Amino acid sequence: MVAIGQVILSQALLSADAKDREFEAAVREHARYVYRVAQAVLRNHHDAEDAVQETFLRFLGQQRNWSGIRNPRAWLAKTAWRVALDRRRQAAAVSLEEAAGVVENLRAAGASAEDIAAHAQMLALVERLITSLPRDLRDPLTLSTVEELTSAEIGEVLGIPEGSVRERVSRARKMLCEKLAGLMEKDRER
Amino acid sequence: MNDKEKLFVEKLIDASLRHYTGAEPRSGLEDRVLAGVRARQKAARRRKAWAWAMGVAAVAAMLTLLVIQWQHQQPAPSPVTAKASANLSAPALARIAPPVPPPMPHRPRRPAAPSRVDTRPQQFPTPRPLSEQEKLLVVYAQLLKNSSGAAVPKADQVPERDLEIPPISIAAIKIEPLAPPENIGDEK
Numbered sequence: 001m002v003a004i005g006q007v008i009l010s011q012a013l014l015s016a017d018a019k020d021r022e023f024e025a026a027v028r029e030h031a032r033y034v035y036r037v038a039q040a041v042l043r044n045h046h047d048a049e050d051a052v053q054e055t056f057l058r059f060l061g062q063q064r065n066w067s068g069i070r071n072p073r074a075w076l077a078k079t080a081w082r083v084a085l086d087r088r089r090q091a092a093a094v095s096l097e098e099a100a101g102v103v104e105n106l107r108a109a110g111a112s113a114e115d116i117a118a119h120a121q122m123l124a125l126v127e128r129l130i131t132s133l134p135r136d137l138r139d140p141l142t143l144s145t146v147e148e149l150t151s152a153e154i155g156e157v158l159g160i161p162e163g164s165v166r167e168r169v170s171r172a173r174k175m176l177c178e179k180l181a182g183l184m185e186k187d188r189e190r
Numbered sequence: 191m192n193d194k195e196k197l198f199v200e201k202l203i204d205a206s207l208r209h210y211t212g213a214e215p216r217s218g219l220e221d222r223v224l225a226g227v228r229a230r231q232k233a234a235r236r237r238k239a240w241a242w243a244m245g246v247a248a249v250a251a252m253l254t255l256l257v258i259q260w261q262h263q264q265p266a267p268s269p270v271t272a273k274a275s276a277n278l279s280a281p282a283l284a285r286i287a288p289p290v291p292p293p294m295p296h297r298p299r300r301p302a303a304p305s306r307v308d309t310r311p312q313q314f315p316t317p318r319p320l321s322e323q324e325k326l327l328v329v330y331a332q333l334l335k336n337s338s339g340a341a342v343p344k345a346d347q348v349p350e351r352d353l354e355i356p357p358i359s360i361a362a363i364k365i366e367p368l369a370p371p372e373n374i375g376d377e378k
Contacts, residue, residue: 024224031220040211049219053226060227103202113198117205126206145210173203181199 019063027056030073034080036146041084043127051087055080074156077149081157099125100183129179133172140165141172 031052038051058079062069069075102121116122130138143154144165151169155162320328 027224027227028220031223032215035215035219036211039213039215045213045216049215049222052219053223053230056223056227057230060231107198113201114205116202117209122202122206123209126203126210130210141207145207147211173200173207176203177196177199180203181195184199 019066022066023056023060023063026059026072026076030076031056033073033146033148034076036148037077037080037143038084040142040145041081041088044089047087047089048084051080051083054083058083071153071156074153077143077146077153078157081143096125096128096183097187099128100180100187103180104184104187125180125183126176129176130172132179133175137168137172137175140168141176144169 034052034055035048038055039045039048042048042051055076059072059076066072099121102119103116103125106116106119106122130141133141139158140154140160143149143157144151149157151165152162155165158165160168
């Protein structure tokens with residue numbers, strides 16, 4: 001009887017240890033990817049890290065159902081997306097005209113599109129423009145900025161077909177271009 | 191807007207979107223996440239353990255109170271119930287018997303208090319030594335006895351004599367007739 005008890009206990013300990021190692025492996029494999037998903041929404045290092053921690057805590061809470069999770073990567077992306085949306089704050093107020101003026105000045109100075117894109121003012125401007133998009137376009141576009149996410153995975157996160165993701169991302173880009181072009185034209189007219 | 195302009199804006203948007211989430215996390219993200227998750231898990235376990243301990247303590251306290259209350263309310267078994275329980279079989283008794291309270295911790299027995307010795311005298315009133323006056327009376331009685339033989343007869347030796355009671359003479363009662371009420375009307 002005692003021997004049976006010892007066997008059960010040792011197996012339980014081994015199982016717990018295996019689960020712990022499995023969890024650590026999952027963190028090491030997916031933490032950066034989860035971070036990028038959170039960062040795409042939150043745009044802040046600290047908030048994004050907190051969201052990553054919360055996401056993995058929820059993953060650990062689902063320990064018993066791990067075998068039932070078909071695609072852990074997609075599951076983590078979906079959870080991180082929801083956690084980040086819950087934590088999202090209002091985007092910093094940026095003057096669109098002012099930002100467009102900075103972009104125009106940089107362009108006039110001969111800066112390439114890549115250089116201008118790396119500029120903080122340009123990033124703030126894009127963030128503001130994305131925020132102004134309708135939600136059904138904004139969400140797929142935001143997730144498409146995470147390089148590691150495929151259209152299929154974005155579709156899984158948002159619960160829409162892969163084709164719809166592609167179509168919405170395309171529409172969102174087009175809308176962004178129009179908005180930015182309009183701002184730059186206005187700036188030139190002034 | 192000409193095509194060149196459009197192309198530039200498109201390039202700019204594409205580049206901006208690439209930079210949008212291009213920021214790399216600070217090094218050691220995985221270790222920080224693991225440490226944070228484990229600390230939060232440990233705290234959650236501790237909270238759970240505390241909740242369990244409090245619950246068990248509350249249940250134990252309630253049980254103790256119930257047992258104490260039950261012991262206080264337990265009436266002395268009447269002869270009828272005593273007889274009935276004597277007739278019940280052991281399993282039946284086990285079913286209806288209340289839970290036996292846990293055994294009390296062993297305490298060393300105190301030495302039994304010595305039983306009270308009955309110090310009351312066998313004779314009442316208690317014999318006491320004679321007082322001075324009694325002693326003098328005894329000496330006087332001895333002297334009197336020696337001088338006149340049976341000077342002091344004992345109470346039980348007094349000869350019985352018939353008591354002679356002289357006849358009692360009681361004069362007859364004479365009742366005088368009342369005078370007729372003659373002058374009553376005149377007085378009016």
